[in-house]
Amino acid sequence: MIPIEYFLALAAILFVIGGYGVMTKSNAIVVLMCIELMLNAANINFVVFAAFNQDITGQVFTIMSIAVAAAEVAVGIAILLNAYKMRKSTELDDEKLTSMRW
Amino acid sequence: MFIEYTWLIPLLPMLCFLIIGFVGQKTPQKGGYIAIAGAAISCILAVLISYEYLTGDAYPAAVTESIHWFTIPGGFEINVGYYVDGLTCMMMLFSSFISTLIFVYSLGYMGEQGERRKRYYAEVSLFLCGMLGLIVSSNFLVMFIFWEVMGLCSYLLIGFWSFRHDDGDEASANAASAAKKAFLVTRLGDVCLMAGLFILLGEFHNLDYASMFDPANIAAVDSDKITIAMLLCFGGVIGKSAQFPLHDWLPDAMAGPTTVSSLIHAATMVKAGVYLVARGYPLFVQDANVMLFVGIIGGVTAFIAATMALNNMNIKRVLAYSTISQLGYMILGLGAGGYLMALGIQHGDAALIAAGTAGMVAGCFHMMNHAFFKALLFMCSGSVIHACGTEDMRLMGGLRKHMPITSITMLLGSLSIAGFPLFSGFWSKDLVLDIALEAGDETVWFTVLWILAVITAFMTAFYMFRMWFMTFMGEERENAQHCHGESPKSMTMPLVVLSVFAVASGFLIMFGLDGIVGIEYTGAAFVVGGAETEGFEYFSELFTNPYTYLTIALALIGIGIAYLMYVKCSINPGKFNKNGESWLYKALSNRWWFPQLYNQISWKFGYGIARGVDYVDRQIIDGTVNGLSGAVVGGGSTVSKMQTGHVQDYSSIVLLGIAVLSVVFLVIAMITGGI
Structure with missing residues (x-):
């Protein structure tokens, strides 16, 4: 049986990769994809602990x-x-999108 | 039979007001006929009620009926109902009768006003409702309500021409400001009256005449309180009846249509104040000093107002001052009589009480006679103004040939007010003088007032005939030359009717009027009417009294001087006033600087307070609110700069937060040893 730590490590690595992507990528679509990664890391944890x-x-x-x-x-x-x-932009740093704040 | 329907008397004009107000524009004359019908039916009803009352069994006791209106906790009962006695009868008869004639006259006078007649007729009906309601009401509160209704109507009617604002002419601005002045100045008196009524309510626990005029109830009340209350109530009279020092609104009220002036001066409004004194006589006579004050105010008013009429060039203004002056006579008569009666009650002297009764008769009698001749004079002046298109007497002259009916009726009215023997004003004015002289035996004040009143009688004769001569005699000046001629029938007919009354109403004193309106004090009750009539005694006393011949002589001299000055031109009035340069002349044309005094008081005192209040409001109250909201808005806009709009900034803060929280939880777990 594969030890639980492996699964948790995988989930943690996935979560960190996702978090890194969310914080650094400027393209909104990539950020969304990174959020999916973080979610799936959590899902893996759910499944692992359930098993x-x-x-x-x-x-x-x-x-x-x-x-x-x-x-x-x-x-x-x-x-x-x-x-x-x-x-006309999906770049999060773009003035066109940041100007929507207030 | 009819007396149970007394409440209908004020209700009918009220009904007319509503009908004219809602559907007046669809009726002929824009409601004019409805207003006349309402006033006429009220008048007929007043005649029937008066006849029934005066011939009924109950007379001279007052017939009163009230229904409960509301109760103020603490045992204060407020009723509403009617109260009929001799004074009520006299008042409602002459007010409704004169109002009917004025409304008929309005058909001609206001005939060119088009749609606005609806407003006019509605408002005059409400005005009449106010006066009749005031007369028949059975307690002071209902009376006060109608008193205020009249205040409102006078405001609306004096400001009748204010719709001309668009043209921006001077008259319209005057009408608006005159209306405001009338309203505010009388309001000053009304506040006093209200305060007086509060004191009375607090002491008597109700305001019904029937219980308040009972000597037993009066005796149970602190007499100082009554003194203060009656002085305050007299403040209301000063405002409403245009007594010194609140008299200045009445000349300005001439800005309204002449019919309205006639209504205000003859049938309603200013008579309400005199009526209040006459009505409140049982309370007023509780303190002789109150009555002395009343008399002094009356005498001073009579004198001051007469002086101001001496050199006025406006035909209506002269009449306005003469009204104030005559009102002063009425108040003087009531005050002198009340003073004697108060002393009589104090010392138990029946002769003084009887003299007091005569004083009340004199005041009320003069009020009635004045109503007839002043309504006549105003309507004549309206007829003149209608024909000439000006109110300035310097532009008239020689109108006698153009307007025979107006000139003769106005002459009769002028003779009457001037106190020409056998005309109505002669009887009542000499009764007032007589009673003032009699009161002079008790205190020197009334002797002084009597002298003032005699001088006033002279001045009255002079200025009335100055007016008549300048208008109807002499050469035709500018506006008189293109005068339209005599006014229509609807205007001259009321003049003729009224002139009959103005000449003859004085003879009523010989047919028992004094018995009807005089108040009797028997020790157990105050009873209006039912006294022995002493008409012929008055008559013989008047003609055996040397002072009567003095006043007659003075009146004749006044008329003669006016004749010499303005018809013969053998005396140049310019000689006396240094051609309008003398100090006195300026004082008179500036109305003794009363308007300036009012202005000074209101600017220095009223405006000062207003500015102080304004400062507190703007700087302190508004400042606090504005400061708070400014702080919130400023704080918000500063803090909102923290929002960068970069999603990553937010997410990193979130992650940082999570990281910190995780560390904290870990540390807690390590310290406490397990979760």
């Missing part, structure tokens, strides 16, 4: 989480598409 604890709840929660992620991506993409339509 090791012999508890189905974690796996059920993963299904839930995936559904929410899908919805979130749909909304996020929609916002981005509109932002692109209006401002």
